[in-house]
Amino acid sequence: MSQFLEKINFADRTPELSHRFGVFFFAGGLIPNPIDIRFQKVSGMSTEVQLETINEGGQNLHTHRLPSKVSYTNLVLERGYVTSRIPSPLNLEFNLAFSRFKFYPSNVLVTKFNEAGNPIGAWLFLKAYPVKWSVSDLDAQSNSVAIDTMELAYTRFQIMRI
Template identity: 75%
Template sequence: MGALENFKKIVDPSPALSHRFGVFFFAGGVIPNPIDFRFQKVSGLSADIQTDTVNEGGQNLFAHRLPGKVNYNNLVLERGYSTSFVPSPLTAEFNIAFSSFKFAPSNVLITLFNEIGGISVPAGAWMFFKAYPVKWSVSDLDGQSNTVLIDTMELAYTRFQTVGL
């Protein structure tokens, strides 16, 4: 039974937990950003295919639905507002985009980690190509609350794909 149980773990492992992940920015598509990789939340990892409807003459029971283009949602990253003395390259990139309207698209790798024997190993990854800033917001300042100030950064990109590990 031991070999069968091991085979089951390889073929159908436990589902990955969503709280172990890293976000890695590659300036110019190559140079990794060593500072901006910790985020509280990542959303927008989705794509859908737009369909075009074509009606066939004389056919009234159905219409043909043909695949069109792929639509991608924006990538939304949330983290605690940083008060570090070490400058954030990502914050600088957002500042330049919103104050000078200059963009330097970069590739973004989001990696999901799994813990095996106390060591974090990559379990899945997604690469977002030519990402650039499109929205930036900071949570409300509230004198009656004692919560972490959240910095929300939204990026558009040309496409994304799953990276095989």
């Protein structure tokens, strides 16, 4: 009986490490950006159900908490400052947003890879657009990499299992 239970145990006994991932931008939702795929860090992949509290007349012992809407945090991407001669489409998109107030939402796919480099899961962020862009401090007394931090808002995201 224990062998049977072992085979149906769905818990992952060897969780995957978090350092194998890629970020893929799809301009207009369809055309992939082959240049801006490497990032040092991705954060902000979270969602939460907002609750509405309703008081029931005459009921003083508890309130009703009902789901009202879903909210998302911004997707934050960090990478080394890009100095390539090939222009970064992502940098151009961020520059358009902040210098001309022009927004062109794109879909963003964050893919998790296993040790062999095969995709094992992904998160699809729909209609993402720039909301914040910053560069790390320039410090003559340190010897660290200059980091671009790019923040994107999006309408929603879907978890994908491959």
